[in-house]
Amino acid sequence: MADDTRILLEAVDVLKQYQQYDTVVTAVNRANLKIREGSFVSIIGASGSGKSTLLHILAGLDRPNSGTVTIRGHILTNMKPDDLARFRGEQIGMIFQSHNLLPQFTALENILIPTMLSRKPDLAYAEHLQKLVRALGIGDRLHHLPSELSGGQQQRVAIARALVNMPQIVFADEPTGNLDRANADEVMSLLLSVRKEIGMTLVMVTHDNTLAEQAEVRYRMDNGVLSPILD
Helix, strand or coil, X not given: CCCHHHEEEEEEEEEEEEEECCEEEEEEEEEEEEXXXXXXXEEECCCCCCHHHHHHHHCCCCCCCEEEEEECCEEHHXXXXXXXXXXXXXXXXXXXXXXXXXXXXXHHHHHHHHXXXXXXXXXXXXXXXXXXXHHHCCHHHCCCCHHHCCHHHHHHHHHHHHXXXXXXXXXXXXXXXXXXXXXXXXXXXXXXXXXHHHCCEEEEEECCHHHHCCCCEEEEEECCEEEECCC
């Protein structure tokens, strides 16, 4: 029997539908999953399968029509917007495919944005930040603007930003989708090595089988239906 005491996130009957002209589109069709603390979970599926919609719901960026998402006893789907924003800032990290760096801020300023939105004590940030910067190899790029960085460097900055608050769980939405194969492999290797070093929980959606197969737990999304991949 699985040890439920280590369940960090649980989604129950998550349903997300959109009205498209006179048709109702079911993007996520009553998805259920449990994610254990410290695990690496991948969700694979084609474009339009609903995997990114589900990820955004799990991360509290979007709300379902029905169903619940619970992280460590906190029901995200019931939270007021301000409480949810505060919880996300303190407990959740997010890595986007398109980096989403603020162009007017340096790499370091972008990385530190989550620390300004958090009530966590900042005594550990300096040491943790140094560790991230060293692991991701961006020490010489911290005072450059995003426009002065390569795509791979921008994604490393985005990863550092997602991890700087030492979140309980990190969600990655096609984190290497905009990179060539060599850069994608390097960035993914760095992300996984940092994950192992700090013991974080990682949930990643991807259409790339090579990346998905590195996860300990794998799911497939097809037309809004989530199902486990059993070895």
